[in-house]
Amino acid sequence: MKAYTQLGSFEGRGSLEGWLTRIATNTCLNMVRGAKRRPEYTVSDLTDDEQSWLEQQSAGDGGEPASVENSVVATDLADRLLSVLSPEDQQALLMIDGEQASIKEVAEATGWSESKVKVRAFRARRKVREAMEKLLSYKNSRVSG
Amino acid sequence: MIKMKDRHITEILDRASIATLSESELNEIRVHSLECMSCRDAFEAARLSAVVIKSRVEATIEPSPFFQTRVMAALREQQAVESVPAMLRLWRSAKVLVSTMAVTTAALAVISFIQPSQTTPVVDQTASAYSAYSVIMDQGADDQMSYEQVLSTIYEDDDDAR
Numbered sequence: 001m002k003a004y005t006q007l008g009s010f011e012g013r014g015s016l017e018g019w020l021t022r023i024a025t026n027t028c029l030n031m032v033r034g035a036k037r038r039p040e041y042t043v044s045d046l047t048d049d050e051q052s053w054l055e056q057q058s059a060g061d062g063g064e065p066a067s068v069e070n071s072v073v074a075t076d077l078a079d080r081l082l083s084v085l086s087p088e089d090q091q092a093l094l095m096i097d098g099e100q101a102s103i104k105e106v107a108e109a110t111g112w113s114e115s116k117v118k119v120r121a122f123r124a125r126r127k128v129r130e131a132m133e134k135l136l137s138y139k140n141s142r143v144s145g
Numbered sequence: 146m147i148k149m150k151d152r153h154i155t156e157i158l159d160r161a162s163i164a165t166l167s168e169s170e171l172n173e174i175r176v177h178s179l180e181c182m183s184c185r186d187a188f189e190a191a192r193l194s195a196v197v198i199k200s201r202v203e204a205t206i207e208p209s210p211f212f213q214t215r216v217m218a219a220l221r222e223q224q225a226v227e228s229v230p231a232m233l234r235l236w237r238s239a240k241v242l243v244s245t246m247a248v249t250t251a252a253l254a255v256i257s258f259i260q261p262s263q264t265t266p267v268v269d270q271t272a273s274a275y276s277a278y279s280v281i282m283d284q285g286a287d288d289q290m291s292y293e294q295v296l297s298t299i300y301e302d303d304d305d306a307r
Contacts, residue, residue, distance in 0.1 A: 004220065057193050071200055078201030081194065097162040097195060098202030125191070126159040128198070132190035 021109045029087050046138055049073045054139050081128050081135075092117055093124035153177070154184050158191040 003023050053073045082090050091110065095101040096117075101109075106117045154174045157166065166174075178185040236243075 054193065057196060058189065071204060074197050074200035075204045078197040081197060082201070093198065094202055097164075098198045100164075122159050125162075125194070126155075128194045129155075129158060129187060129191045132194045132197075133186055136186065136190055136193070 018108060022111065025091070025109055029091065046135060047073075047076075050077050050135075051139050053077065054136065058136070077135075081131050084127050084131050085124050088112075089120050089124040089127070092120035093128065096121050097125070153181065155187050158187060163191055163195045 003020055049069075050073055053070060054077075082093070085093065088110075092106060095106045095109070096103070103114050103117050103121075106112070106121075107114045110117070112120070154177045157170055157174060174184075174188055178188050
């Protein structure tokens with residue numbers, strides 16, 4: 001819709017694909033920014049399914065989440081982990097680690113510098129890893145308790 | 146010098162996705178994790194995070210069944226708005242301002258044209274009075290005018306004033 005209505009503003013300097021990507025990126029970022037953020041990330045609401053999924057993965061017999069149920073659990077878990085990040089950091093992490101995009105590709109799609117992309121991805125990985133460590137420690141405490 | 150097994154490997158984990166780490170980096174992580182509990186937990190967390198993020202990206206998100214209908218309706222609505230002539234759209238947005246300006250202009254015109262016509266008789270009366278006054282005051286100087294002529298001049302001026 002936005003691309004259709006703003007077609008007149010396309011100056012033809014870059015590729016049409018890049019222009020569309022930039023519009024989609026900015027629209028999605030605005031939507032995520034507008035969504036209500038969780039006030040504080042808590043691990044206490046780990047569901048039984050999520051705990052079971054984490055145990056399978058930790059035991060090494062999970063591999064890729066093949067079943068639909070596993071995919072849903074993993075997706076929910078991902079959303080919970082990603083909620084600790086800013087929308088921009090989420091985007092950098094999902095594009096680089098999820099879609100295997102290069103730093104340059106992310107920079108072109110977002111308009112950020114390559115250094116900024118690297119910093120965002122680094123920070124996002126660390127935050128998500130720390131959040132996952134909290135989840136794992138909570139899971140272990142529930143198992144031992 | 147710090148031995149390889151004594152270096153914490155969290156920076157390696159955060160620098161790149163686990164899927165893209167080289168074999169030497171993975172070896173360094175494994176060696177260090179054998180003796181460092183916190184780095185082992187960090188490695189496990191990073192591995193699981195990578196799996197979760199990958200599955201998040203691979204998840205197919207279907208649009209709601211009414212998505213296309215809503216988009217097309219919004220497009221038609223926008224096209225309908227654009228098809229209205231530019232002058233009409235301009236008038237719709239500016240009609241309040243234009244109406245206010247028209248009323249103000251009319252009010253100013255009424256004040257400008259009516260007010261002077263009310264003051265005119267006063268001016269005329271003054272002029273006539275002066276004329277009569279001059280006749281009366283010049284009475285001594287103009288001895289050639291008869292008494293009837295003086296009175297008729299004064300009454301003529303009064304009639305003109307009315």
